[in-house]
Amino acid sequence: MPEPRVLVNPATGAEVARVADSSVEDVDAAVAAARAALPGWRGATPGERAAVLLRWADLIDEHADELSELEVAETGRPWATMRDGELPFATDNIRFFAGAARSLAGTGAGRLSQGYTSVLARRAVGVVGAIAPWNFPLVMAVWKLAPALAAGCTVVIRPAPGTPRSTARAVELLLEAGLPEGAASAVFGDAEVGEALTQHPDVAMISLTGSTETGRRILAGTATHGVKRLHLELGGKAPVVVFGDADVAAAAAGATMGATYNSGQDCTAATRVYAERAVYDDVVEALRESLRAVRVGDPRDPETHIGPLISRAHRDRVHGFVERTSGRVVTGGVVPDGPGWYYPPTLVDGLGQHDELVQDEVFGPVLAVLPFEGEDEAIMLANDVRYGLAASLWTRDVARALRVGPELEFGAVWVNDHLPLASEAPHGGFKQSGFGKDLSEEALLEYSVVQHLMVKHAQPVVHDGFRPA
Structure with a gap:
């Protein structure tokens, strides 16, 4: 036996x-x-x-x-x-x-x-x-x-x-x-x-x-x-598309929650932020501050936002993406000392669209941020992965949301939020x-x-x- x-x-x-x-x-x-x-x-x-x-x-x-x-x-x-x-x-x-x-x-x-x-x-x-x-x-x-x-x-x-x-x-x-x-x-x-x-x-x-x-x-x-x-x-590789007219603070908070909920171990997790170039620097800074505010710790502490990753092997896998990246680690990216398989919320910029960190499912609290110019490029970059489970776009322009949303090849597209679910609404994806x-x-x-x-x-x-x- x-x-x-x-x-x-x-x-x-x-x-x-x-x-x-x-x-x-x-x-x-x-x-x-x-x-x-x-x-x-x-x-x-x-x-x-x-x-x-x-x-x-x-x-x-x-x-x-x-x-x-x-x-x-x-x-x-x-x-x-x-x-x-x-x-x-x-x-x-x-x-x-x-x-x-x-x-x-x-x-x-x-x-x-x-x-x-x-x-x-x-x-x-x-x-x-x-x-x-x-x-x-x-x-x-x-x-x-x-x-x-x-x-x-x-x-x-x-x-x-x-x-x-x-x-x-x-x-x-x-x-x-x-x-x-x-x-x-x-x-x-x-x-x-x-x-x-x-x-x-x-x-x-x-x-x-x-x-x-x-x-x-x-x-x-x-x-x-x-x-x-x-x-x-x-699997999934959800984009977060932030247009220049969006509420940057709200977008950063939504992307942070989407990237770190369940320590990022979620197929609908926010993984790629595309920020319109006019607000790109503001978005990077807002994400840096928002991610740093996430409290990582004991699951039984009521002040804890996220706990550990599921295993040492999985943490090693997640950290491997960060170690191998050619981008700049804006915040996080360091394995903490002590017991448990914790990993800090991590932001990486300076990446190309076809970098591993942008294309592959990390399944941890790691967020890539890239710039774009205009709606057409935003749609092209968001769709340019083999996955199609979930996406979000951030804008104050209702007409833009109704134009861009249907062009995103994902089973769920949220506007000015990331991750909400309802028992009455279907959940499932496109492509792989x-x-x-x-x-x-x-x-x-x-x-x-x-x-x-x-x-x-x-x-x-x-x-x-x-x-x-």
Whole structure:
């Protein structure tokens, strides 16, 4: 039997728990249970499914301190961020999908051909294999479990190997809320377990939040193991476009929050600031001051804004981008002494558009700033990456926002803000940021498929190759 996996607190480097990984046989058993539970759960009324989700949301609220404790210990995110921000948002998501489950109705299409009546109905895709990331373990689990279950699917979820406990506890609470046994379960482990789940012949759909590289591997793997529906929310490289008429202080504050939230470990994080040349120096100075004001420290200190990065290896990776850059480090960029894997908010200027720091996903609190001239160049530079998840633009000119916003090739474009989300609004990207939507009714549609029921009730008047005589 393999040794249990050691979970480590990134704020201290100390062991917090040991967990046993699942085996391939465990994955087979979980998928078999999900397949067995599918007819009953898919056949439940929307109201019955909604009732379970609403009870689940209530139980998460009741266990908020416990769930926050598990996640803070494994991720190092500030306690207040988790307890008072992300958990309420997660339960809001669940309650939204509980309501949306009751509006996922088929369409009575009527008589599309003489002698026939057609009904267009939506039915659950089937068993879903969900792969959740380490940066937002519980919230991302909710983003997968809630819409899939609302649509009538059953789910086997694999949380990231180093951050499994909040998801495991959330699944326990789902069963306590009345979900049928087997309709949702969690399996644990690394690539072997993930591959066993994503390549399983009885899994009808894969839902992944992770890196673009992981998405490519899943695409390749599923291509040789049957045809599966895929939902891939992958990497990002969000631009922040600051025009000369913008409120520079507000733009700097928004970019700072966007770049440092969750220590920059966010696929929608602000990573590239493009400032119109007339205000470029002012933007650089405002960013320098704003980033220096971010308090990095103990996740349990209420004054802390951001905690550590997830691991020593990840911090080394983030710092490597800064060490290799040919640009000028305006602030930050120095690995602090002491325990934990902390990294300071960092600003780099003097870069070219094709520099590594501008093109590649860093996944840490590092912000690049570059100048531009005019709308056309701003649009060209913002779009000139392989990702397309999120972007923001800053201007007082409403007409400009309406002109430029639609030209940005990103799934979400915010104006005069960065990072706001709502349960009712879809989240997902273009290009190599993947396809498919989280949140909103769009997510519910991801986990359902349209079925055409065509009933013959009279002899057709016209016969052709598409209608039987």
